[in-house]
Amino acid sequence: MTELGKATIIIGLFSLLSKISGLARDAIFSHEFGTNKVLDAYFAAFRIPDFLFNLLIAGTVTVAFIPIFSEYFHKDKKEAWQLASNILNATVLAMAGLAFLALIFSVPLMKLLAPGFSGETYELTLKFTRILLFSPIFLAGSAITGSVLNSLKKFALVSAVPVVYNLSIIGGVLLLYPKLGPIGLAWGVVGGTLLYFLLPLPQLFRSGFRYFLSLDYRQAGFMKFWQLYWPRIFTMGTGQISLIIATFFGSYLSExxxxxxxxxxxxxxxxxxxxxxxxxxxxxxxxxxxxxxxxxxxxxxxxxxxxxxxxxxxxxxxxxxxxxxxxxxxxxxxxxxxxxxxxxxxxxxxxxxxxxxxxxxxxxxxxxxxxxxxxxxxxxxxxxxxxxxxxxxxxxxxxxxxxxxxxxxxxxxxxxxxxxxxxxxxxxxxxxxxxHDEYLILSSIKIAISSVIAGLAIYVSLYLVAPLVDMQTYVGVFVQALGSGFIGGLCFLGASLALGLEESRHLTTMVKSFMVKISRPLLMIINIWE
Structure with missing residues (x-):
């Protein structure tokens, strides 16, 4: 397997763990609150901190930082560490300043963001926002340190940290909410972002990172970074503005x-x-x-x-x-x-x-x-x-x-x-x-045909499985969904193999190889037992 393939699998596996922990977080939220004004306020309160971080740091810093840092790292490691330190110091200071300004102007900002909120929902949104404004400061630091590790092709820990972040939010619901009330939810988030920043630091320093307490704006790499950085803000900003639009219109809709x-x-x-x-x-x-x-x-x-x-x-x-x-x-x-x-x-x-x-x-x-x-x-x-x-x-x-x-x-x-x-x-x-248009179009057609076959198989399976289970219970719905999804997956794999889709052949080869690897120790244990 290529290094790129291994990196994709590592990031994908930890992303899956992160999303599973995120689903557990949402399941706990839905059990405790359903869809009500507390969660409306909670989700709305993320918009200002998330806007600051996602606009100025997430994605923006990564795509501007990695090409330049990689270029410096292969030429002069000391210069690369100085560049990383300069950008780290600048982004954390800038984020702290913006968070402080957002804190001062939180009232007019919230009235602009969610004009349809009033009474308890509005007050709760304001309280959430003021606490959550600590989070983008920690996330700004973690974005730079994580980008350094990604540049060095060390993806595992950076990809695993979001799991801890979600667990901290879950802790806010289960431990802090009963003691502090709704505000405990916000402090759980802040604790998670602090861990987000702290956990990768040991690996970063073991990788040779040297920190410089400096802000050298004249460094050539620093100036080149900003030239790539500013246009990226507009790209990331549109995504965040889309969420703000949703919050704006959503504040006028029903609870x-x-x-x-x-x-x-x-x-x-x-x-x-x-x-x-x-x-x-x-x-x-x-x-x-x-x-x-x-x-x-x-x-x-x-x-x-x-x-x-x-x-x-x-x-x-x-x-x-x-x-x-x-x-x-x-x-x-x-x-x-x-x-x-x-x-x-x-x-x-x-x-x-x-x-x-x-x-x-x-x-x-x-x-x-x-x-x-x-x-x-x-x-x-x-x-x-x-x-x-x-x-x-x-x-x-x-x-x-x-x-x-x-x-x-x-x-x-x-x-x-x-x-x-x-x-x-x-x-x-x-x-x-x-x-490679012919390859792309042909592969896309094969994927689409296989997906339609799988979708039809799932749809039919839902009706075949439903009479066999109690659909009024959680277990019944689970069996119906799992069974139908499994049948659909088999149909997709079979159809895509029949159509000669290269990715399906690779997938089956990987699965066979994995099964052989895990079967060997099991066979050894059986032989020893016998």
């Missing part, structure tokens, strides 16, 4: 609408992170190196191969989630006796989830194609496509939310992310020529 939107978004992001974002993160250093080496052929090869791999997982999963959306929501969010998550909540969240997953393939490919442009030091195209998508999203959301409620917000989101993907794909062809 629980905003919670339903974020529940659905969190559910569909599970597979997005595991199979798409992880691949984008893993492939980015490789694409940067290939561009620096002027190896255009390998650049196209790697990008095309990664594109098909992302589609191979996301398309069938989106079909399965579309068919099984009600079961998924009920199983993951409606778990436990005495849950506050009602069947009406299930209906709203599953509808929103179904609309989200229609664009899951596009949500997976947009980060990949965006990173392809940034690996080539091209910042203009991602910015322009993001701004166009944002404008379309605002216009569509204004109309669709008034017609369809929070589901209209999901419709607007899905349409605009597909639009952005198409624009990026057109521009990629203009910049690098053919992206």
């Amino acid at each position: 629980g609408s905003l919670s339903a939107f974020y529940y659905a978004n969190n559910l569909q992001s599970v597979f997005l992170s595991v199979f798409a974002i992880s691949a984008s993160i893993a492939v980015f250093p490789t694409l940067s190196d290939l561009y620096n080496q002027k190896d255009e052929q390998r650049f196209r090869d790697v990008l095309a191969k990664t594109t098909v791999q992302v589609l191979y997982f996301l398309v069938p999963l989106s079909v399965a989630m579309l068919v099984l959306r009600a079961q998924i929501v009920r199983l993951l969010l409606g778990i436990g006796e005495g849950t506050n998550f009602s069947f009406q909540d299930t209906k709203i969240v599953s509808l929103t989830l179904g609309i989200f997953v229609v664009s899951l393939f596009a949500q997976g490919l947009v980060p990949l194609f965006t990173r392809a442009f940034y690996a080539r030091h091209n910042t203009k195209i991602p910015v322009v496509t993001s701004l166009i998508s944002l404008v379309v999203n605002i216009i569509l959301a204004y109309y669709l939310v008034s017609q369809y409620g929070i589901a209209g917000m999901a419709m607007s989101f899905s349409f605009t992310v597909i639009l952005q993907l198409l624009m990026l794909l057109v521009e990629l062809h203009r910049k690098i020529g053919s992206l």
Whole structure:
């Protein structure tokens, strides 16, 4: 297996663990609160801290930092550590200053962000926001240290830390909420972000990192970093503004609408992170190196191969989630006796989830194609496509939310992310020529056909399994969903193998190899026992 393949698997596995812990977090939230004003306030309060971090740091710093740091690291390690220290110090100080300003102006900002909130919901949102403003400061530091480790191709610990973050939030619900009330939820988040920053530090220093207490703005790499950084803000900013738009419109809708939107978004992001974002993160250093080496052929090869791999997982999963959306929501969010998550909540969240997953393939490919442009030091195209998508999203959301409620917000989101993907794909062809189009189109058709067959198999299986179990119980719904999903998975694998899809052959080979490896020690134990 290639180093890129290993990196993708490592990041994917830890992303899966992170998302499982995130699902456990949401399950606990839904059991304790359902969809109510406490969670509406909680989710809305994240918008300002998340906007600061995601706009100025997440993704922005990574795509600007890694190509430059990698270039310096191969030439002069001391210069590379000085560059990393300069950027670390600058970003943490800048984030602390912005968080302080947001704290001072939290009242007018919150009135602008969620004008539909009033009374207890508004006051609670304000309290949450003021506490959560500590979190982007710690996350800013962790973004730089994590980018250094990713540049050194040490992905495991950085990918594992989000699990601890989610466990800290769960601790806030189970331990702090009973003692401190709703505010305990916010302190659980802050504790998680502190751990996010602290845990990777030992590995960072073991990797040779030297910290310099400096802010050398004249360093050439520092200036080059900012040249790549500023355009990326517009790209990331549009994504965050889309969530702010959802919060803005959601604040005018009925209680629980905003919670339903974020529940659905969190559910569909599970597979997005595991199979798409992880691949984008893993492939980015490789694409940067290939561009620096002027190896255009390998650049196209790697990008095309990664594109098909992302589609191979996301398309069938989106079909399965579309068919099984009600079961998924009920199983993951409606778990436990005495849950506050009602069947009406299930209906709203599953509808929103179904609309989200229609664009899951596009949500997976947009980060990949965006990173392809940034690996080539091209910042203009991602910015322009993001701004166009944002404008379309605002216009569509204004109309669709008034017609369809929070589901209209999901419709607007899905349409605009597909639009952005198409624009990026057109521009990629203009910049690098053919992206092995015949291979991409043929593979996509095979994946689509196999996914439709799998979806039909799941749909039929639901009705075949339902009479055999008690659908009024959790176990009955679980057996129905698991059995139908398993049959659908087998049908997808069988159809894709019959169509000659290369990824399915690789997958079956990996599974066989894994089974052989785990069977050997078992056979040894059996022989010893005998």
